[in-house]
Amino acid sequence: MKKINYIDDIDKWQKEFTFSIPITPRFQETDMFGHVNNTAAFIYFEEARIQYLKKAGLFLELTDKTKPIPIVADLQCDYHKQIFFGDLLQLYVKLHYIGTTSFDIHYLVKNQDDQLCITGRGRMVQINPQSGKPTPFSEEMKKSLSKL
Amino acid sequence: MKKINYIDDIDKWQKEFTFSIPITPRFQETDMFGHVNNTAAFIYFEEARIQYLKKAGLFLELTDKTKPIPIVADLQCDYHKQIFFGDLLQLYVKLHYIGTTSFDIHYLVKNQDDQLCITGRGRMVQINPQSGKPTPFSEEMKKSLSKL
Amino acid sequence: MKKINYIDDIDKWQKEFTFSIPITPRFQETDMFGHVNNTAAFIYFEEARIQYLKKAGLFLELTDKTKPIPIVADLQCDYHKQIFFGDLLQLYVKLHYIGTTSFDIHYLVKNQDDQLCITGRGRMVQINPQSGKPTPFSEEMKKSLSKL
Amino acid sequence: MKKINYIDDIDKWQKEFTFSIPITPRFQETDMFGHVNNTAAFIYFEEARIQYLKKAGLFLELTDKTKPIPIVADLQCDYHKQIFFGDLLQLYVKLHYIGTTSFDIHYLVKNQDDQLCITGRGRMVQINPQSGKPTPFSEEMKKSLSKL
Numbered sequence: 001m002k003k004i005n006y007i008d009d010i011d012k013w014q015k016e017f018t019f020s021i022p023i024t025p026r027f028q029e030t031d032m033f034g035h036v037n038n039t040a041a042f043i044y045f046e047e048a049r050i051q052y053l054k055k056a057g058l059f060l061e062l063t064d065k066t067k068p069i070p071i072v073a074d075l076q077c078d079y080h081k082q083i084f085f086g087d088l089l090q091l092y093v094k095l096h097y098i099g100t101t102s103f104d105i106h107y108l109v110k111n112q113d114d115q116l117c118i119t120g121r122g123r124m125v126q127i128n129p130q131s132g133k134p135t136p137f138s139e140e141m142k143k144s145l146s147k148l
Numbered sequence: 149m150k151k152i153n154y155i156d157d158i159d160k161w162q163k164e165f166t167f168s169i170p171i172t173p174r175f176q177e178t179d180m181f182g183h184v185n186n187t188a189a190f191i192y193f194e195e196a197r198i199q200y201l202k203k204a205g206l207f208l209e210l211t212d213k214t215k216p217i218p219i220v221a222d223l224q225c226d227y228h229k230q231i232f233f234g235d236l237l238q239l240y241v242k243l244h245y246i247g248t249t250s251f252d253i254h255y256l257v258k259n260q261d262d263q264l265c266i267t268g269r270g271r272m273v274q275i276n277p278q279s280g281k282p283t284p285f286s287e288e289m290k291k292s293l294s295k296l
Numbered sequence: 297m298k299k300i301n302y303i304d305d306i307d308k309w310q311k312e313f314t315f316s317i318p319i320t321p322r323f324q325e326t327d328m329f330g331h332v333n334n335t336a337a338f339i340y341f342e343e344a345r346i347q348y349l350k351k352a353g354l355f356l357e358l359t360d361k362t363k364p365i366p367i368v369a370d371l372q373c374d375y376h377k378q379i380f381f382g383d384l385l386q387l388y389v390k391l392h393y394i395g396t397t398s399f400d401i402h403y404l405v406k407n408q409d410d411q412l413c414i415t416g417r418g419r420m421v422q423i424n425p426q427s428g429k430p431t432p433f434s435e436e437m438k439k440s441l442s443k444l
Numbered sequence: 445m446k447k448i449n450y451i452d453d454i455d456k457w458q459k460e461f462t463f464s465i466p467i468t469p470r471f472q473e474t475d476m477f478g479h480v481n482n483t484a485a486f487i488y489f490e491e492a493r494i495q496y497l498k499k500a501g502l503f504l505e506l507t508d509k510t511k512p513i514p515i516v517a518d519l520q521c522d523y524h525k526q527i528f529f530g531d532l533l534q535l536y537v538k539l540h541y542i543g544t545t546s547f548d549i550h551y552l553v554k555n556q557d558d559q560l561c562i563t564g565r566g567r568m569v570q571i572n573p574q575s576g577k578p579t580p581f582s583e584e585m586k587k588s589l590s591k592l
Binding site: 002033037038039041042043046069071072073074075076077078079 | 446477481482483485486487490513515516517518519520521522523
Binding site: 185186187220225 | 298329333334335337338342365367368369370371372373374375
C-alpha cells in the first residue's frame, strides 16, 4: 500500500477501530465511470461520524441555538479500491486526537470481502454557533469522546 | 409523443413558458447507466422553482418562523429523452393554476439542441410552519404569482 | 387523506405490498428546511425498485450491451408526511400492471411509527439499448415479474 | 488563516490560478445545518477538474475502453468559510505537480464577495482501465497539462 501521512503502521491502525456501521451504496451514488463516485466517500464518512458522535451524546439537533456544535474543519481521503453498486460496506470510525477545542477522527471503509477500500481523516472544531468562534470542550464531553 | 395527462396541446403548452434558468448537470449526477440519473430531474425542477418563487418574492430563508411557507405536495415527471454529462439544459417553469392555499407549477427541460427532454408538474401548498396546516395566500401573493 | 389518482382504496392498496427494504436517510439528504429533501423520495424509490427487479432477475449490470433493459418512463410522488434525519424507513414496492413492453410499479414509504410518509408510482419501459426502441418482454420475464 | 500543509505562501498560491469555472450551489446540496453540506466541496472540485482536463484533452467519455484514464487517488479539503444557498462560487484549479504516471491538482473556492471559502488538493493517477495499473503519460499529455 502507498504511504499515507496519517497512518504509521496500517495493521496496528486498523486494529484500533472498535466502532462501525454498515452502509449500502445507493444507485444514485454511482457515476458514468461505472463505480461509486468519489464524492460518496465523504457522505459515508459523515454517516459514520454522526452515529459515532451520537453515541458520545455530541450530535445536536440544533434545536438549542446557544449550544456549541462540532463543525468539519478539514477532510482527507485515500482511495485504495473501487466501490461498486451491490457492495456492502462497513464504515469504521475512531478518535485519533482530542485537544482543547478540536478533535481528529480517522475513517476506514471495508467491503464485504474485508478489503480495504478507503481510508481517511478529518478535524472537527467545536464552535459557538452565534459567534462562529472555537469553544473549549467541557470535561464531560472530553470524557464521552475518549471513552468511545 | 406519448399522451401526458397534464398536457392538452404540447405546442400551445410549450409556448406558455416565459421564465427559465440554465442548468449544467454535474458529473456526480450521472449514474452507471452512463446518463444523468432520473432523480436529477427533481433537483433541476427545484432549482427552477425556487428561482421562480424568488422572483415572485415567495421564497423565504426561514428566518421568520411564523411566516407561511410553500411546501411540495406532489411531483410528476415524464422522461422523453436521456440527458448526458456535457448537455446544457434550460429549465422552464410556469404557473398552471392557483387556488386558495395551493398552486400548480409546470416544468419543461430542453437540451442545447432545443430537444424536449423532460416534462413535469407539481403542486405546492402554503402551510403554517408551526401547525403544518394549509394557509390561504394573501391577495398580494396571488398577484405576485399570477404576474410571472 | 387527499385523493390520489393511482389509489382507489388506500387500505386495500397498502395490503397488496409484499416486498420491502429498509432505508436509512443520509444526513446529506436533508436540506436547509430541516427535513429530508423532496428529491430523496426518488432515490429511495430507485433503491427499492432495483432490489425488486433483482429478485425477478431483471436488473442487469449492463455488461451485455445487446440485452434489453428496463428504463424509467415516468414517476409520480405524493408527500403525506415529512421525513427527518434519524427516521428509519421501510420502502414497499409492488407490480401494479404489466403490458407487452412496459410495467407499472407502485411505491409506499412508511416510517418507524408505521406512518405513511410517501406514496408513488412509475412506469418502466423495456428498450433495446442500441436502438432505444421498446422491446416486448419474454414470457419468462413476465412470469418472473408477476410472481413477485 | 490556519496552516495548511499544501500551501506555503497563500497570496502567491492564490495568484498562480489562471483557470476557473462558476458554480451555483443547488438547494439539494444544503443540509439541515442551514448551509451547503461539506460533501458538496468534492462535487465542485470534480466539476472544475473535469473542465480543466477537458481543456487539456484528457477527459475521455470512456467509449474507447483501451485508452488510459485518470482516476482520483486522494483528496484533501480545508473549510475556511461556510457556503450558503444563494452564493455564487468561482472554482479555481491548477496543476501543482506532474510525474510519470500521476499529477497533483490544487483547488480554490471563492464566493461572490471574493472570500476564500475552501482550499484543496488531490492526486490523479493514470491507469490502464483493463489492468488497473498505473500507466505513464505520453509526452503529448504532459505538454497539454503543463500548458494549462
